[in-house]
Amino acid sequence: MADVLEILLRCVLVLVAFLTLPLLVGQMEHKVMAHMQSRVGPMYAGGFHGWAQLVADGVKFVQKEDVVPAAADRRIFALAPAVALVPYLAVFVVIPLGPTVVGVDLDLGLFFALAVMSVGVLGTLMGAWASANKYSLLGGLRLAVQLMSYELPMVLAAVSAAMAAGTLSLIGIVGAWEWSWLLWQLPALVVFVVAGLAELQRPPFDMPLADGELVFGPYTEYGGIRFAMFLLAEYAGIVVLAALTTTLFLGGWRGPASDEIGWLWVLVKTFVVAFGVVWARVAWPRLREDQLNALAWKVLVPLALAQLALTTVVVLL
Template identity: 65%
Template structure:
């Protein structure tokens, strides 16, 4: 009975975090873009600093009609928006916020996060295929090509962290972290951040949803709450990747007064990375599709392999001193 109650409490905590953290990131994006690009709209809704912008967006999506195109594959079309949400919720459940603050402490949790988080992109591909729209199909194919290209450098960067810690457990990796990692694993951190941004299809890597070319790519035919679910999944992906980066490269909960409130440090570090991802969106123009592929295979993959080689040599020659 106690085990069942504990499972229910952990599940409720993950659900609460999953519902709150993406909305916080979304509100932060509104304010950041409002300040950096002079967008006055998000700064006025509700009065003080546009606090009600998310409420206004929610009301707008609820009021819109839910339309399924006649030529769409109805089952796949309606299932696709939920796939990204489910995958990121599963990933969030195994990311530790503190030494004992984790919903599911499973072995090889790093592999679990990487495996289930990639499913969200499959939802985008399903949406593009099932919409019965040529622009949606092209966007879905671009999304699949982007996943293949950037999943490899992302995995190689994570492999470097795992080799340095000698474990595939996120808890063990966080325990093995030292300040020396900020320099030693810097190339892996750069590769991870760029590849994660590309996997989330965030600008400047948003070619699958390029509005000037493909209307809105895989999401062209989606309206109302189904479209809102895709937006929520995008923000949830930012939360997952930011927290994962904080645990792998920034030591997670390591910091002053990291006792009972250790989880606060993980959230603060993750929030900084989320703001950085938003800042990249505001500051950089969209790449072309050929530039996207070239950057992955000729830039990130060699750099990630170089980092793996450095880590392997360091572990063999110096070992625990690193």
């Protein structure tokens, strides 16, 4: 009975984190972009520092009419937002906040996280195909090309951390982490974050959306709560990417007084990485398709392979 209650408690905590952290990242993005671009609305809506902006956005999405195009594949169209959102909930289950604070400690935790993250992208592809809209379809094709280009360097960078630790367990990787990793694993860290941004279609890798060319790509025909689910999936993806970066390369819960406040170190590091994701959106212009593929195959893949060679040498010596 005690084991069942413990599992239920962990599931509840994971669900609360899944519902809370993406919303906090969304609110942070509003504020950071408002400061960087001098936007008025997100800074003043509701009084104190624009606290009501996120609430106003949520009410707006709930009130909007849910329209399905006449030519759309209705079942796939309706299912796509859930397919895009739910996989990130599964990834939260294996991300540790401490040596014993984790939903499920899997021996293949890293493999599980990367595999499930890839499933989330399929939801966007489903929405693009089912919308029966040429702009959505073009956005989906761009996303497919982007996924194939950046999945490889992302996995190679993660494998470098796993090789250095000698395990695929996320708790084991943090346990084997050393401060020197910040130096010789830095190329893998950069490759992992950049490839993760491309997987999430975040600027400067938002060519599948490209509102000036494709209206809003795969999401063109979506509105109301279904569109809000896609946005929530994007913010959940940012949290997952930042948390995995923290776990693989930044030491997870490791830090001063980690025995007492290890979970706090994970959250702080995660939000620092998430801030970098938001900053990249504001600071960098969108790449062209040729620049996108050139960056993946001419820069990130060779850099990740070189990092694997370096990791092999360091582990053997």
